[in-house]
Amino acid sequence: MSTDLCYRTARELADLVRRREVSARELVAAHLERIERVNPELNAIVTLVPERALAEAAAADERLARGEPVGPLHGLPVAHKDTHLTAGIRTTSGSPLLRDHVPDADELIVERIRAAGAITIGKTNVPEFAAGSHTFNPVFGATRNPYDATRTPGGSSGGAAAALAAGLHPLADGSDMGGSLRNPASFCNVVGLRPAPGRVPTHPSAAPWATMAVQGPMARTVADAALLLSVIAGPDPRSPIAIDEPGSVFAGPLERDLTGLRVAWSADLGGTVPVDPAVVGALAPRIAAFTDLGCAVEEACPDLTGADEVFRTLRAWQFDLALGPVLDRHRDQVKASLAANIDQGRTLTGPDLARAEVLRAALYHRMREFFTRYDLLLLPVSQVPPFPIEQEYPTDVAGEPQPDYLGWMRSAYLVSATGHPALSVPGGFTPGGLPVGLQIVGPHRGELAVLRAGHAFEQATGVGSRRPDLTA
Structure with a gap:
């Protein structure tokens, strides 16, 4: 019964609690029991607050018993990303510099989730300062992929994705600059949505007008x-x-009904990025599901010229803005790849930033025109399947050397540069049983379109229903 509850959908669980067929205390206790059994191997949830969670669950049951109105997430256990501020619960960002940091207030995304009735059970693991798509840090170590414990779950929302796949909680919050919601979803056979900038407002923020990083x-x-x-x-x-x-x-x-939708599919972004054959092999046969759903599917890709420079320039600028002072004081306690990214931001000039904005404007208009011809764009989320946990990042993709820890994620971060919403939905498995995600990109602020298409694909293929073999 415990495992069954832990793999029910969030909508089902919320309905069971509202109808008082399952109490919030029972629901939280079931997830805490599963965390105790499964999490030691995975290291997905790194801070746990069981006493607080059970107390909140008891209060949630009492509100329901009194007939008080409740929110849509009433009684559901949630662990928050360890970069998201949580009042009274440590928020480390995976850095030894913040090992004992306990915020005084929730940040906005946590505030909204809790206001909707969710119960905080802990925090999920991240890379150091959420930099990179592999979840490991010097505070808590590495998180393991539930489908293969020798592999990474991706990142930076890797702890969240691994916990979802393992049935440790039904919902998770995350963030995404270059793929941090989509890549771990792809690697763990779950769902992650990068919304359009501003769809999920962020606060506090050192750069509230910036649009490259989003939460979702x-x-x-x-x-x-x-x-x-x-x-x-x-x-x-x-x-x-x-x-x-x-x-x-x-x-x-x-x-x-998706009949008549015009769908573009590109396995390699028009030949501009290398993709592991195992990724293409897992996804290509599944694209026929859109044809079966009545869509007109053809191979096509927008012109993404300049997107690489846009992303890398604005990312480096934002990393220097947010973490430059940290590097000045504690360079010896910042991982080398992150320090290099911050240093890159410090070399940028006004003309560099101006050029990035001009390129981004042209990119936006090419995307706008592309979505007058197509309703959706389908791509791989990640260019490689989940890689060995000991490896910081893939140094080559399909035999092509990668310049740094960002290069192998171009299939995700080039989309980030466009500002368009993108959904990672379970798309298939490699012959070795590793998950592969399909990326569904929609028009400007078209989250509802990608969600509807992703839902139809999910129902047609059933890939997301495959669970990891966790015998603990």
């Missing part, structure tokens, strides 16, 4: 990701770029 939902199903998005999206005066549309637009059913 993760779940085991597309419908559950949409449920969480309905809670965390919506305007807030503390974010100057917040989209003025309520999150409730994502709360309804996702079923739609």
Whole structure:
């Protein structure tokens, strides 16, 4: 019964709690029991607050018994990404410099999740300062992939994705600059949505006008990701770029007839990025599901010229802005790849930033025109399957050397540069049983379109229903 509860969808669990068929205390206790059994091997949840969670669950049951109104996530256990500030619970960002950091207040995404009735059970592991798509750090060590413990779960929301796949909690929050919601979802056979900038407002932020990094939902199903998005999206005066549309637009059913949709598919972004043959081999046969759903599918890709420079320039600038002072004081306690990225930001000039903005403007208009011809764009999320946990990052892809710890994620970060919403949905498995995610990109602020398409694909293929073999 415990394992069954832990693999129910969030929507089912919320309904069971509201109808008082399962209490919040039973639900939290079941997940805590599973965490105790499974998490020691995976190291996905790195800070656990069981006493606090059980107390909150008891209070949630009492509110329901009194007939008080409750939120859409009432009684659901959630662990938050360890870069997201949580009042009274340590938030380390995977850095020894913040090993004992306990914030005084929740940040906005946590505030909204808790206001919707979710119960905080702990924090999920991240790379140091969320830099890189492999989850390891000097505070807690590495997180392991539930489908193969010798492999990485990806990152930077790697602990969240591994915990979802292992049934440790039904929903997770994450963030994404170059693929940090999508890559771990791909590697762990779960769902991750990178929304458009401003769809999920962020606060506090050192650069509230910046648009490269976003926060968003993760779940085991597309419908559950949409449920969480309905809670965390919506305007807030503390974010100057917040989209003025309520999150409730994502709360309804996702079923739609896709007949007539024009769908572009590109295995290698028009030949511009190398992709491991195992990734293409897992995804290519599944693309036929869109044809079966009534879509017109053809091979095509937008012109992404300049996207690489846009992403790398703005990312380096933002890393220097946020972490430059940390590097000045503690260079010996910052991992080398992150220090190099910050140093790169310090070499940037005004003309460098101006050029990036000009390139980004041209990229936006080419994407806008592309989405007048197509409704959706399908791509691999990651260019490689989950790689060995001892490896910091892939140094080559399909025999092509990669310049640094970012290069192997171009299939995700080039999309980040466009600002378009992108969904990672379970797309297939390699012959060795490693998960591979399909990336569904939609038009400007078209999250609902990608969620509906992802839901239809998920229902047609059933790839996301395959669970890891965890015998603990």
